[in-house]
Amino acid sequence: MAVCMVCNGLASVEKSCPECGSLMVDAGIIQDYYDNYSAYLEQDIYEDGYRSYSELCCVHLFACPRCHYDVSLKFKRIEEERLLDLKLPIYS
DSSP states (O other), rough: EEOTTTTTTTTOOOOBOTTTTTTTTTEEEEESSTTTTTTOOOOGGGOOOGGGGGSSSSEEEOOOOOOOOOOEEEEEEEEEGGOOTTTTTOOO
């Protein structure tokens, strides 16, 4: 099973807002914004490729608390047995 290192707290991301320069915050995975119940359903039913959200990549929404600019960033999911290999890229 592949896991997202950002979702599981194994990696953190700092992203500056391209509009105002403030530090953006991770507002969670993109599927949580599909509808009222999407945050409570299984992730695999939302692996539809929207904004590259798939079994290979997890897409997070990053939002600027100052100017409200937002952007989606995709992160490679890592196979559980390869988590000890620190040389794997997680951001694409």
